[in-house]
Amino acid sequence: MSAPPRILLIEDEAAIAALVREALEEGGFVVDWCDHGEEGLRVAAAGGHDAIVLDRMLPEIEGLSIVRRLRAAAVAAPVLMLSALARAEDRVEGLDAGADDYLGKPFEPFELVARVRALMRRATNPLPGAVMLFGELEVHVKARRVHRAGQHVALSPREFDILKFMMDHAGDVVTREMLLREVWGLNFDPQTNVIDVSMSRLRQRLDEGFAGPVIETVRGAGFRLLGGVAP
Ligand code: CA
Numbered sequence: 001m002s003a004p005p006r007i008l009l010i011e012d013e014a015a016i017a018a019l020v021r022e023a024l025e026e027g028g029f030v031v032d033w034c035d036h037g038e039e040g041l042r043v044a045a046a047g048g049h050d051a052i053v054l055d056r057m058l059p060e061i062e063g064l065s066i067v068r069r070l071r072a073a074a075v076a077a078p079v080l081m082l083s084a085l086a087r088a089e090d091r092v093e094g095l096d097a098g099a100d101d102y103l104g105k106p107f108e109p110f111e112l113v114a115r116v117r118a119l120m121r122r123a124t125n126p127l128p129g130a131v132m133l134f135g136e137l138e139v140h141v142k143a144r145r146v147h148r149a150g151q152h153v154a155l156s157p158r159e160f161d162i163l164k165f166m167m168d169h170a171g172d173v174v175t176r177e178m179l180l181r182e183v184w185g186l187n188f189d190p191q192t193n194v195i196d197v198s199m200s201r202l203r204q205r206l207d208e209g210f211a212g213p214v215i216e217t218v219r220g221a222g223f224r225l226l227g228g229v230a231p
Contacts, residue, residue, distance in 0.1 A: 005050040006030045010040030012058050023109030037061035049077050056083035064097045071098035078119035134170040135227040159202040166225045175222035
């Protein structure tokens, strides 16, 4: 059996801490509680926690400064910030400081537990990364920008979608059926050369000025992204 997830709770108000702790423990978490900012920062920085629930207003060091210092120290545990300061500006301040989520006081303990669970899910299954890397390719998913060996490659939206899908399956064969379904949203083969035309343009753009291809055709199967750097 794997160890239960461990949460660090940094909260100076004993009554709130007790409430949070009880709810988290009922949710199957093990809880370590610090009621001082300094101690909380030290324990958090030591690592070993799957998530941190951090009160914003603490004696000694405030929560904002704790989360900033944790991020600066590359502590990766997701942080849920709690605060009575819960206007939009306050939330933005907390998130900008490095918190992953922000819950205004008063709150329902079951909502806090659900948010901690959601944070941990995101931490173990990160969203498709902001930047995907494979071989010479660098795909900035949000910005929809592509570089090959550091050189920008301009792609049409469709070409980008094809490449992004191939990056999701980097190193594996991507079939025509997969491309039709996932990129074109078609559950049938339209019996046209739409894939070949798009694929040929995508290759042209990716390969221009380079010695070797980044996409290979696998006869009778589909296409595969090549990870090796061309000689
Ligand atoms: Ca407080």
